[in-house]
Amino acid sequence: MITKTLIKSSAYYDSVTLMLVEKNLSKLDGVDGIGVVMATAHNKEVLKTAGLLTKDAEEAKPDDLVISVRCGSEEVAKEAFEKVDELLNKKKGGGFSGGAEVRPKTLDSALKQLPDANMVVISIPGKHAKDEVEKALDKNLNVMLFSDNVNIEDELYLKTKARDKGLLLMGPDCGTAIINNTALAFANVIRKGKIGIVGASGTGIQEVTVLINEFGGGISQAIGTGGRDLKEEIGGMMMLQGIELLNEDENTDVIVLISKPPSEKVVPSIIDAIKTCNKPVVVNFIGGEQQEIDENIYFASTLEAAAEKAVLLSGTSIRKDYKEVNINTEKLTSQQKYIRGLFSGGTLCYEALLVLRDYAHNVYSNTPIDKAYKLENANKAYQHTLLDLGEDEFTVGRPHPMIDMTLRAERIVQEAKDPETALLLMDVVLGYGSHENPVEELVPAIKKAKDLAAAEGRELPVVAYVCGTQEDPQEKQKQIEALEEAGVIITNTNAEAARAAGATIKSLEKLVNLAT
Amino acid sequence: MKEKNQLFKKDIKVINMGLEIFTDSLKNQKVEVVQMDWKPPAGGNKKLADLLKKMR
Structure with missing residues (x-):
């Protein structure tokens, strides 16, 4: 060599x-x-x-x-x-x-090429981001900041500046937005409509917008805030800004807020802002209680419930004609006891963990809800395991698993070799930014996994949820057909996939009880 | 001074600084976009970059 x-x-x-x-x-x-x-x-x-x-x-x-x-x-x-x-x-x-073009090296020269630009999308290394964001805000430009590794003091400084100027600063670490029906970074092609979204979670926004589209509704705007916006230090500054903009927007009739549970100190200011809205607001602090506070505020516990409520409130009757899937556990061996989830969407993994709390206590993860269930080694599954493969520990030196399926393909095979694996659960996220044809890499891995298990006398059910629309560049139906041909069971929502996995756990426990 | 943000009332026009896949996506959506040829200031040399910033 x-x-x-x-x-x-x-x-x-x-x-x-x-x-x-x-x-x-x-x-x-x-x-x-x-x-x-x-x-x-x-x-x-x-x-x-x-x-x-x-x-x-x-x-x-x-x-x-x-x-x-x-x-x-x-x-x-x-x-x-x-x-x-x-x-x-x-x-x-x-x-x-497209054709060769002269590429400006500075923001000033870029503005000479596109004088009426109104958005700058920034995805340069985080340590250089602050200066560039500040330059853009000084030019009265809205910013989507995809970069991560921006420190929280800089985030506070920049968001304060943006707020004072009435500009949007989506991010840092903002992966998804839909502005004026244009998908920015990782986002899906969604029908135009009357529902406006502000979200602190990228795949959370993707799932809610995709389901709104699926249920027959549409989107006016989807504003990302970045994952830290609802921490005490930032105080929900961009979520508040987003609520204000959507409340004033004549094309928005219903507002949806999406975030993992915010800091307790931030909640009152968000609720106060909602109360000033003259439109119904659906709040999905993922995992929060489902309740109705007054006639204008609705709390939804899952992304699925939030999408459903928003569509109903926007005056559209829901198109939802599917049955929950059932996994046949009768053919599994007595050793096959655990489900293994391999996710590319962080919030999809989080929602699945939440759903599974109703079915089992021993669900481990690299991103658990309760720290007691953190995996000691993310490279090895333990009991029921759900992995967020988009976490830093998996993405150093390689693209995000929504772009590059290599790691997930390897992991599918690895889990199939484990005789304790009873079910593989996964998401396939489509839309702009994502892999141009995920099934091209996933299907061979799934087939190999099923063959490996079969060679050792096991069946290996695989359940997948495809988060996308038919209008996405990857075409949802094409992806589903390829997966189904490989024997994958497809669900209609991410929560439904998790419930199918949960029902499998219950059914396996019953078999164990009968045997003992 | 806070002004009314007109973003939702106009066509979106984007300057993309960084990952080219985002420019490709915007062009596919027929959105006007300018891809910048961004490089780290002073070729990534932090001391020199800090000095340049002070001189600006």
Whole structure:
């Protein structure tokens, strides 16, 4: 084996582009290991761990692009380096993005190209984000800040500035928004309608908007706030701003708020703001009690219930003609005792954990609701396990599992090998930003998993929920058909998938009791 | 000074700073978008970047 390095001086590419190039190159015959990264101190550490840090790579500057490959021969290295150029040129030269264009290096020059821009989407490394957000706010531009790793003091400073100027600052760590029926970052194609959403959770917004669409309703706006907005330090500043904007918006008749349970100190100001609204408000502090406070405020405990209530309030009768699915547990072996959930959507995992509380106490996770059920090692399932594969521990050096299915495909096979696995549960999130055809990678893994189990005399039921619409680029029906062909049981909502898993747990417990 | 935000009343026009997949998505939706060629200030050299910021 030899390790060869190519340096491209002062060639900056974003991390997702580079990770996708790296993934492509790793499939080349004869390539044993590959790293395609900007030569920052952190990335050099990553290369070192992978045994790819050559002397050239070590000496590279932070704005240099490093391609290090470990392979069997000089020819393979040469082929890999040529392929890098081909893949990167495809991006820069147009390819997916249309014709070649002059790309402005500063916000000022970007504004010269698009003088009436009203939104800046920022997804640069978090440590550089504050300065760029501030420049955008100073130019009276609304901002969607996708970047994470922005400290909370900077978030407070920037959101205060945005609020004082009446601008939206969605984020940091905001993955989903739909503004004027345009999907920003990770979002689905949703029917235009009268329901306005403010949400602190990306996949929470995706699930609620998709179900609103499914139930026959539509969306006016979906504003993301970033996950920390309802913490005490930020005080729900952008949620309050969003409520105000939607209350004034003549195209919004019903407002939906989505968040994991907020800080207790923030709740009163949110409730006060809701009370000033002249429109009905559905509140989904995921896991909160289902109740009606007064005739204008409704609390929903699941994303599914929130979507349903909002559609009804918007004056649309619900189109919902499905039955709950049942998993046949009779053919499972006595060893098959536990469900294993592999999620790409953090809030979908959280909602499933909440639903399963009604069925079992021993559901472990890398993101548990109750810390007592935190997995000691996220790489190994223990009893019933639900994993959020989008958490940092799984995403260092690789794209999010909504973009790249590799990790999930591996994990599907890993769980299938465990004789205690009784059921695999998963989400498949569609929409802009997500993988262009998830089933292309998931179906072979599911088939392999079922074959592995069958070879050892086991059946392995797989339950999946496809969070998306027929109008999404991936086409929901096409995804469902491919999954069903592989023997996957499809549910209509994420909560329903979790209930099916819960019913399976109950049914397995009954079998154990009968046997003893 | 707080002004009324006109965002919902106008077509959305986007400047994208960072991940190119977001520009691709916006173009697919026929939204006007400008992709910036963003690079870390001073080539990622923090000391130099801080100095440049002070000079600005």
